[in-house]
Amino acid sequence: MTERDSSSALQIIAPERPIVPLGFFAATMGCVALALAAPLMLDAYTVNVLTRSLLYAMLALTLDVLWGYAGILSYGQSAFFAIGAYALGLTSTHLGFSFGLATAAFFGSLGLAGTVAALTGWLGFGRGVTPLYVSVVTLALPIVVKQGLLSGGLFTGSSSGLSGFDSFDLEVDNWFRIGGVALVVLTALTWRFVKSDAGKILVAIRENELRCRYLGIPTTTVKIGLLVASAVVAAAAGFVYASYTVVVAPELAGFEFGTQVLIWVALGGRGTLLGPVIGTLVIDLASAELSASIPYIWELAVGLAFVLVIVAMPGGFSPLLGAFVRWTLRLLLGRHLRVRNETPPRLTCAAPRPSARVTVGVPSIEIRNLRRRFGSLTVLDGVDLTVHPAELVSLVGPNGAGKTTLIRCIADGAERSSGQVFINGHDISRSPPERCVAFGLGRKFQTATIFDTLSVGDCLRTARASHVAPSLHRRDPILALPRAALDVINATGLDKKLGIEARHLSHGDKQALELAMVLALEPSVLLLDEPTAGLTKPERALIGQILVQLVREHKLSVLLVEHDLDFVRDISSRVIVLHQGRVALDGSVSDVVGSDLVRKIYAGVQE
């Protein structure tokens, strides 16, 4: 158990308000009441326009979660909206309207949108594709859906769409109330989600997807799941849109509308939830008013504002709005509102998990005849090596010997050209990093690889996500970490910095944090790529001491890439020399460090 020291951490903590469930609940209920009462206070025209805006705002909200939190830029949310809208239009036009049919169409459209989203995600988030490729796919999707609708002839109404079909018999005021309450509830639920521990995982994936995968998080699955959820909500909003307007047109699916949603989110402030919602309501309402009085100039102004926001104001207009709200509240309440900072989690020691992955007598790492070629260049040329449990093996060799490449080939099945790698007796075959992690592997990168905008506590919690499912709706006040990770945190003083954003840490603290994150995985095999690079002498000694302790007390096996021969001599149980892509020497510390070959390689002594 560690006592947290809140006084020092609170000053630099992420500026985030705590979610007080009672206040949150009261605010939500207040908004619900407002949504129910608003039609009585507004004129008929505004109610009419705003009802549509409320549904658009739901669409914008789905995009904000994708783009603002998870970093998935989608031009195609419009396609899912159109799927929902056409579901009602088509059934009602061709089969007639009944409550049962409409309900079936509703759920059918959710299912279809989810399926299309899953396919889109499978296509867009595959291995080896660039981030730009997601844009290609989400751009292709609305174009395909729109062209499909255009080519549907009488069935889809082609370019004029469908209109005048029967729908639910409700007054405009009640449609407004349905849209308003749905938007408030959706926003509240989404708010809880993005501020929860699970929401932090989305940010972690955006910040550093590779690190997430090496923490055992199946990022592709998470992203596809998120896209599916967003598509289902978008389709539901589209369905209500068609029920209300009784008009559907192919333009709903087009990427022009998809980018319109992007503009609402950007102007409102991506990653703020409330910003995009308010942005959509304001811009859409203003568009309805101003497109008639000052045609083209209004669109021009929106376009200019969009360019300005993207170039110079990544937070959109939400910071201005926030300042305005605070100013108003101050006038009303007569005092400054105190922004309470979030309390960092309390650390506890997690019960060690029964390690089923390690079998006695099976080597931790076994590599057979591993080769890695880049085109005609052979970097690793038939490497065989074995690391046994509770061994600390150092991998040394000159620059370009293939050390980092070897580490990469052990941790990611897709990397090597040929040969076999076993981790705790499991053949990694072509497994992705998250599978290798499941076999008991932990990998620390050469440069400290952490999640810059997450707090230290959230970085560590993300590292535990593959063992302890993070909560979808709350912040857990307790963070349970395994003994080894706690040792590193306590020894380096990170326990006093749990609330600080990781990017504010010193270089040494970042290295220690990444090591603690990897240890939080409870690996039985640890790959470390130059863990002491750029560290001061005392930090170096501390890391060395921690590593020796890990091997001795926690029975970890460690494979370490290192240039500092003194460091290697102090801590290793065995040393392997990699030279020109082959294992040149493999033996005890004294044998290897004193050998002619090592002197030749490192001192450049010619024979």
Added chain:
Amino acid sequence: MISHILDVVTSAAILYVVAAGLLIVFGVMRIINFAHGGFLTMGGYSVLAVSNLGLNLLVALPVSFIFGAVVGMAVERLVVRPLYARPLDAILATWGLGIVIGQIITLAYDRGVQLVQNPIPGAVMVLGENYSRYRIAMVAVALVFGVVLASILRWTRLGLLTRAVIMNEDLARGLGIDTGLIRFVTFSLGSGLACLAGALITPLSSVDPSLGTSWLVNAFMLVLASGASLISLAIAAVVLGGAQVLISSYANPVYGSMAIVILAALLLRIRPQGFARD
């Protein structure tokens, strides 16, 4: 049969001309210029402006190129330069700029569709087939585009520096090359070419403020599928443009209009480098 072959070749040529400006910007700057559609539209309207003044339509070619290049310079300075490190945001900002260009044109020329006279009217006998003279001319134009751009890259000092930037921008900067200048020149050249391309395709269709948008998506897909090389862009234009023509005539024009988008998306999934060699 012959007419299909001619359709494929001329369509590929038109696509090549339309996508070339986008390609060099992406190749050098790694930025997708979504204002490309806006520049194409500007090119179309510069032809209209020249013809309204009663000048020879050939005058529109240098006018549109210079006009595009000058606007491109301003855009590079004001919008693109701050976004070098944020390529996804650069797509969005340039898309917004495309909207701005479209609205300004709408304010000046209204929303309606306008027609421009074809400077090379009539048909010509090619391989026993009567074929549009202008479309045949576009093949020559595409060849000129390709040869001129390749020569600039291959033989000039600017081209040498540009190739250095393409290969390793950090190293180039370290060697004292003004990479900002290279980016500046590249972007204005790309914008000029886009405007010129807009002027060149205008006689084939009509002019309206959304002229560029329909071409933009196909150009974007071609550029990504070509992996940013002038030769693979030609291959991409022939293969994907050819598929578009053939699917349109044998199956359905609507499927044809989706062909480039779908095929490019699938190709990039299977082969992320697209038509490029590696």
